[in-house]
Amino acid sequence: MKNYKSLRHSKWDCKYHVVWIPKYRKKRTYGELRRYLGEILHDLARQTECVIEEGHLMPDHVHILISIPPKYAVSKVVGFIKGKSAIMIACRFFGRQRNFTGEKFWARGYFATTVGLDEQIVRNYICHQETSSTYLNSDT
Structure with a gap:
């Protein structure tokens, strides 16, 4: 049985x-960064009541499996995480002393897809993408 989460008037x-x-x-995205x-x-996801269930940082991209409550739009959550993380990175690694807006660490845009019944396939893909040449396709 699936472990559904609850809001006041919904299960999700x-x-x-x-x-x-x-x-x-x-x-x-390497080394101390x-x-x-x-x-x-993980901290930014928690601030928006979300949970990063699986994640992997490649040198040139980020993959996450994130659980987002239906009351939040995916675009708002991803925008919040990318924006706030860019500011935190600039403060810690690039010597910025103030909270500058418009930090440009991440490129514009993102890819998002719903997981549905293929959750285990997506988890395996995220965890083993460096060592495996499999594609995110349930037919292979």
Whole structure:
């Protein structure tokens, strides 16, 4: 039996596979930034009542499986996470002293798809994408 979450008047299980890239697809998520970025993304997701259930940071892109309550739009949650994380990265790694708006660490846009019944396939893909050449296709 699935473990559904509850809001006041609804039961839900909304999970999304979300991918985004750094500006100009530069290989910027490595070393200390990679360790710090995981904490940032989890904290920002919690602030929006979301849970990152699976995630993987590649040098040039981010993959997450995120559970988002139906009262929030996916675009708002992803925009919040990308925007706030860019500001935090700029403060910690690029020597910014103030909370500047318009920090450009992430490229505009993202990819998102609902997970549905293929949750285990998506989890395996996110976890093993560096070691496997499989594609996100349930037919293969």
